[in-house]
Amino acid sequence: MFQRFQIISLSVHHLSFSACVDTVMHWGFSHTPSYVCFANVHMTIEAHNDKLFLQNLDNASLVVADGTPITVAFRLLYGIKQERIAGMDFMPAVLRMANEKSAKIFLYGSTEQVLDKLVRKIEEIYPLVKIAGKISPPFTALSDEELSNHIEQINSTEAHIVLVSLGCPKQEKWMAANSHRIRAVLLGVGGAFAVTAGLQKRSPRWMQKYGLEWFHRLCLEPRRMFKRYLYTNSYFLVLLMKRLAVKKG
Numbered sequence: 001m002f003q004r005f006q007i008i009s010l011s012v013h014h015l016s017f018s019a020c021v022d023t024v025m026h027w028g029f030s031h032t033p034s035y036v037c038f039a040n041v042h043m044t045i046e047a048h049n050d051k052l053f054l055q056n057l058d059n060a061s062l063v064v065a066d067g068t069p070i071t072v073a074f075r076l077l078y079g080i081k082q083e084r085i086a087g088m089d090f091m092p093a094v095l096r097m098a099n100e101k102s103a104k105i106f107l108y109g110s111t112e113q114v115l116d117k118l119v120r121k122i123e124e125i126y127p128l129v130k131i132a133g134k135i136s137p138p139f140t141a142l143s144d145e146e147l148s149n150h151i152e153q154i155n156s157t158e159a160h161i162v163l164v165s166l167g168c169p170k171q172e173k174w175m176a177a178n179s180h181r182i183r184a185v186l187l188g189v190g191g192a193f194a195v196t197a198g199l200q201k202r203s204p205r206w207m208q209k210y211g212l213e214w215f216h217r218l219c220l221e222p223r224r225m226f227k228r229y230l231y232t233n234s235y236f237l238v239l240l241m242k243r244l245a246v247k248k249g
Helices: 017-029 041-049 051-058 068-078 087-101 112-125 144-156 170-181 192-196 205-209 213-220 222-248
Strands: 004-007 010-013 034-039 062-065 104-109 130-135 161-165 185-188
Touching: 004 068, 010 041, 010 051, 010 062, 017 034, 017 062, 017 087, 017 185, 034 041, 034 170, 041 051, 041 068, 041 222, 051 170, 062 068, 068 222, 087 161, 087 185, 087 192, 104 112, 104 144, 112 130, 112 192, 130 144, 144 170, 161 170, 161 192, 170 185
Parallel strands: 034 062, 034 185, 104 130, 104 161, 161 185
Antiparallel strands: 004 010
């Protein structure tokens, strides 16, 4: 349906933000088992280093350009302008559309505290959205019985859209493994839960514009994020330069 382009190892779809929203809503209301991944530098490097994870992403219904570096790579490698489709922006956009259509939304992941805050925020801003249910799974691995119970609970609500916040790469692996059993579209939006709930501030607009959201998060969580960003950003840049060199050669 939408063409895919190779960004390092990752195959990313080329489409507009609005087309992505429309596609997700269509899949949701038709109860089509499907899942959407929002690709940034971290996910791209994870996929480059982990072939099984790469397969999870290759099997996704949509892999969209979340991070600004991904959109820049589109331009440098293929001369194509790719609109950024960030999970942080996409979740509110889907909620607005769900509000217009009174769609059923299921929340999966994060903590009970975040989910409770998020439900209250959705009810306040998007009063016509139907919260079909919510599950905060344990951080430990689920048993087959627990997983089946969760899936049964989701399906029993006849939810149209399942918003998933388990963090990368866990949420993408969970969606890949279980999408075929769930009659809804799954969106791996990660940190968008806490931001939409108002528990965490997003970076200023100017930082978003220039692809510096990673720096904002680094400032908020320097100990946890320093090693990841130092490694993934540097590695991504090196791999991108190699691709460009091969292309020009």
